[in-house]
């Protein structure tokens with residue numbers, strides 16, 4: 183049988199920047215070519231996985247489908263990212279479990295819910311700070327700030343350093359977007375690499391400090407954690423801190439901005455959630471499904487496998503397209519409808535299985551805090567320019583969202 187192929191649009195950063203998500207291409211792949219080969223001179227070749235059920239099954243077999251060999255398919259940046267950091271995202275069993283356990287108890291629903299009032303306060307303060315502005319870029323003034331403020335607080339890092347976290351995250355996640363290049367003509371790969379070096383240098387100082395002066399924060403937990411009686415090796419320790427700083431920013435920012443955009447585009451749903459605040463949790467779930475801010479992560483089988491009659495050799499790469507899974511018509515009724523009352527919503531925007539997003543409950547609580555505050559105070563919101571999207575086939579981002587806003 184001839185191997186089915188996938189169109190380049192599903193991974194092309196320019197396509198994403200200009201058009202947003204390629205839902206029509208994904209729908210066709212889900213229907214006719216659930217495992218489809220994609221090859222392009224500038225990219226590592228890969229098999230696109232677009233059906234919900236396949237993504238779930240693959241994600242639940244970490245012993246076969248590994249994360250370490252390749253994290254994501256991107257022109258430029260990606261190879262260096264993989265060799266320079268070693269995080270949960272590119273670890274496999276048994277190390278992955280050992281490292282994840284160091285943090286998992288700090289990210290449980292119960293523990294995070296105890297601090298919901300803190301997040302609510304941060305969200306209220308944030309809206310107070312913009313309440314007098316009639317027009318603004320919602321992304322840089324609101325969506326980006328909350329996750330940065332929250333992670334700085336959890337890690338015990340100075341709030342004044344938030345601007346740096348913002349820049350580093352943009353330079354690493356948005357390395358292929360010319361807007362985030364520094365002026366001196368660096369390539370995306372160099373930019374991402376330099377940002378990682380800067381994060382590592384920054385974190386090194388805090389590790390030393392916390393070993394001498396422990397505090398009640400996540401930086402102290404990691405700086406003083408031991409595996410088999412030894413501190414974590416420097417690469418793994420700094421990578422872990424880097425992951426916590428970076429993983430939740432761009433993603434939560436984009437769920438927030440994409441969520442606001444969805445509400446502006448679906449006025450009936452906005453009215454409904456304003457009238458019925460009890461729909462908040464269901465709104466959050468629907469926003470994550472709808473926006474699916476992570477476009478893909480990769481898996482690489484460590485032995486030959488066959489999926490839907492397509493033979494894949496050990497070492498070849500698969501890309502799991504989460505936004506496609508979240509519009510799978512065999513799982514979601516009317517998947518192309520933004521529905522804040524969806525009663526069955528097993529969305530997998532946070533991934534699933536072994537690498538299920540460590541920060542999923544935190545992200546949910548952040549979204550709950552910002553939308554609770556926003557919906558209670560919102561009188562008017564209107565888009566005044568078309569949204570500007572990130573040039574990336576890895577993270578789906580809204581970079582700028584110019585809105586006219588009236589809050590009480």
Ligand code: HEM
Pocket residue numbers: 241249270271272282329425426429430431433434437470474475476479480504531532533534536537538539540541542544545
């Ligand atoms: C709406 C917001 C978010 C989305 C859509 C999201 C999405 C994801 C996805 C899809 C994965 C799975 C990777 C894989 O299977 O290979 C993941 C992993 C991860 N996320 Fe998130 N994330 C979000 C927010 C956060 C936040 C706030 C944090 C806070 C620290 C965070 C930390 C992590 C970490 C540490 C991992 C690695 C888990 C592992 O490999 O075991 N994320 N995230």
